[in-house]
Amino acid sequence: MAEPAMQLIGLKKQIGSKLIVKGLDFDIQPGEVFGFLGPNGAGKTTTIRMMVGLIRISEGDVRIQGKSIKTDYKEAIRHVGAIVENPELYGFMSGYKNLLVFSRMIPGISRERIDEVVKLVGLEKRIHQKVKRYSLGMRQRLGIAQALLHNPSILILDEPTNGLDPSGIREIRQYIRRLAEQENVAVIVSSHLLSEMELMCDRIGILKNGELISIQQIQNTEEDAPTEVVQIDCPPSYHEKAQRLLQERFGVTAMASGEKLTFPITRGEIPSIIKELAVADIEMHGFAVERKTLEDKFLHVIGENVIE
Numbered sequence: 001m002a003e004p005a006m007q008l009i010g011l012k013k014q015i016g017s018k019l020i021v022k023g024l025d026f027d028i029q030p031g032e033v034f035g036f037l038g039p040n041g042a043g044k045t046t047t048i049r050m051m052v053g054l055i056r057i058s059e060g061d062v063r064i065q066g067k068s069i070k071t072d073y074k075e076a077i078r079h080v081g082a083i084v085e086n087p088e089l090y091g092f093m094s095g096y097k098n099l100l101v102f103s104r105m106i107p108g109i110s111r112e113r114i115d116e117v118v119k120l121v122g123l124e125k126r127i128h129q130k131v132k133r134y135s136l137g138m139r140q141r142l143g144i145a146q147a148l149l150h151n152p153s154i155l156i157l158d159e160p161t162n163g164l165d166p167s168g169i170r171e172i173r174q175y176i177r178r179l180a181e182q183e184n185v186a187v188i189v190s191s192h193l194l195s196e197m198e199l200m201c202d203r204i205g206i207l208k209n210g211e212l213i214s215i216q217q218i219q220n221t222e223e224d225a226p227t228e229v230v231q232i233d234c235p236p237s238y239h240e241k242a243q244r245l246l247q248e249r250f251g252v253t254a255m256a257s258g259e260k261l262t263f264p265i266t267r268g269e270i271p272s273i274i275k276e277l278a279v280a281d282i283e284m285h286g287f288a289v290e291r292k293t294l295e296d297k298f299l300h301v302i303g304e305n306v307i308e
C-alpha cells in the first residue's frame with residue numbers, strides 16, 4: 001500500500017482540565033474521501049484544527065506524507081489545502097481575481113494552474129462574475145479552488161455543506177468525489193449528517209466524546225447485504241399474493257401492516273421486484289425505498305438519536 005496521506009498517532013487535546021480529543025489513531029489513504037462524523041461537540045473541529053496546525057497538539061502527532069506537523073510544520077503543511085473557517089473571499093472582485101490575488105501569496109502558481117482549479121470545481125462559466133453575485137455553493141466551490149491552488153495531496157473541509165441547499169450539497173459532493181478519483185487527493189470532510197456522508201465518503205470515522213468509536217467502510221457495491229427497506233402501498237386483499245411472490249422469488253419475508261407491506265432488499269434487486277409485482281398484477285399505489293443500514297449502525301454505536 002502507498003504511504004498514507006495522513007496518520008493520526010495517539011492524538012490528544014486537553015483544554016484546561018478537560019480532555020477533548022482522547023487519543024485518535026488512524027490513517028487516511030491517498031484518493032480516499034474520509035468522513036468525520038459525530039454529534040455537535042464530539043471533537044471534530046478540534047481534531048481538524050490540530051491536523052492543520054491551527055492549535056497545539058497536547059499529546060501524540062499528525063504526520064502528513066510522513067512529515068510531523070509538530071516538528072516539521074513547513075514540510076507537512078505544504079501538502080494540505082483546507083477550509084476550516086469560512087474561506088476569505090472578496091465580494092467586489094470576480095472569482096478569477098480572487099484566485100489571482102490569493103495565488104500571489106504562494107510562490108510558483110501559474111495562470112494555467114488557476115484555470116485548472118477553476119475547471120476542477122466547475123466554475124468556468126461564472127469565474128469572471130463578481131463573487132457577491134455567487135450562491136453559497138459557488139462561494140464554497142471557489143473556496144475549494146483556492147485551497148487547491150498549490151496542488152495539495154490532502155484537502156480538509158470542515159462541514160463543507162453547512163448552509164447549502166440540496167442542489168448545492170449535490171454539487172459539492174460531486175466535486176469532492178471527482179477530486180479524489182481523478183486527482184488522487186485524499187479528502188477529509190466533517191459533518192454531523194450521516195445521509196450526506198454516506199453518499200460522499202469511502203470510509204466514515206464516528207467520533208463521540210473525543211473518541212473514535214467506529215470506522216465504517218461504505219459499500220458502494222451492490223452485492224452487499226440488504227441495504228434498502230422497501231415499503232409498498234397495496235390493498236390488503238393483495239397482500240398474501242405479494243408476500244408469497246416475494247418469498248418464492250426473492251427469499252424475503254414481507255411484513256403486512258394496514259395497507260403496507262415492508263421488507264428488506266439489496267439495491268440491485270429493486271427493478272426486478274417492481275417488474276415481477278407488476279407482472280403478477282399486484283395493485284400498487286405506492287413504492288418507497290429507504291436506506292437504513294448505516295443509519296441503524298450509526299445510531300447503534302452512538303447510542304442516541306443525533307441525526308437531524
Ligand SMILES: Nc1ncnc2c1ncn2[C@@H]1O[C@H](COP(=O)(O)OP(=O)(O)OP(=O)(O)O)[C@@H](O)[C@H]1O
Pocket residue numbers: 015020038039040041042043044045046047192
Ligand atoms: N477553546 C475551548 N475551550 C474549552 N472547551 C472547548 C474549546 N474548544 C472546544 N471546546 C469543547 O470541546 C468539545 C468539542 O468541540 P468541537 O468544536 O471540536 O466539536 P465538534 O465535533 O466540531 O462540534 P461542532 O460541530 O459543534 O463544532 C466541545 O464540548 C467544546 O465545547
